Amino acid sequence: MKKSLISSILLLFLVSCAQIQALQDEPETYDSQKQKILTEKAEDRDINLPPGSTIIDELRFQGFLAIGGFGSETNLQVNSITFNVALDKVGFMPLISVDSMSGIIVTDWYSLDDGQSRIKINIRVVDQEMTDESVTVSLFTQSLDGDRWIDQGINSEQSLKIKESILTSARSLKIASEL
Template sequence: MMPRSRIAVLLLAAVALPLAGCSKGGERPKADLAASKVTTIGVNAYLWRASLDTLSFMPLVQTDSNGGVIVTDWYVNPQVPTERMKVTVSILDQDLRADAVRVAALREVSQGGQWVAAPVRAATVQKLEDIILTRARDLRRAAIAG
């Protein structure tokens, strides 16, 4: 007669081995590519990509994906050559959340050949944050669908 522990091991092996290969069509289970928490870089990858996409028309001075900081150079809109903007985006978390992105902007206007600091409307900064968040959500939805 076999000891109980050996019988238990054999039963476990008999049940577990056939189930070990079970998955869709013999494929390995796939990782959730659309997880809201992404750790391959220091910050949320969807927010990072969305920020770069949103600011792609502006020249970049600094990008740090581990620290989550994007700094643009001064950008002059060809339609308003007497005004220029500089933007800094900070991604504060690894999760895709509304409070995980912060935008700061500087604005200057040309007066007599000199650039002079001018106020930035709060709505401008809020609009940039909204655009980044919307784009990040779109990227995540596309990853889920794909």
């Protein structure tokens, strides 16, 4: 009786260990391989990304889309021409975040004159169309007062000029590409 009990426990232990090994031997999916490669490249270039970054953690973002009703197969529909033109327009500034999937570009603060004032631009390409509603631009300004930066708010006039410049260039490129 004692031998059969020990044999049963030993058999149960061996079977459960074999199942653990089988799980470890499963091939990686395409998404996990892609995420692994992106992580390795970021580490090779000494890029420190925060946990949950949209650049590396694409799987979590796809899960969010599925919860929102978009489905995991659906990408957000952002006009790549408009997005690339917008990126080109602000490419001279230091960039904090660029996400082509959601169409968002965020610059860091950039000083224009003797370090007394600075600007920061947020751009969002919303859809495939090239209408005024397809792009939102916010240009934030600050001025230096002693050793403190004072917010001056959003410069609506300059924001509108940047938006119009992006849309005009994007429309021209689209027309040229259709010739």
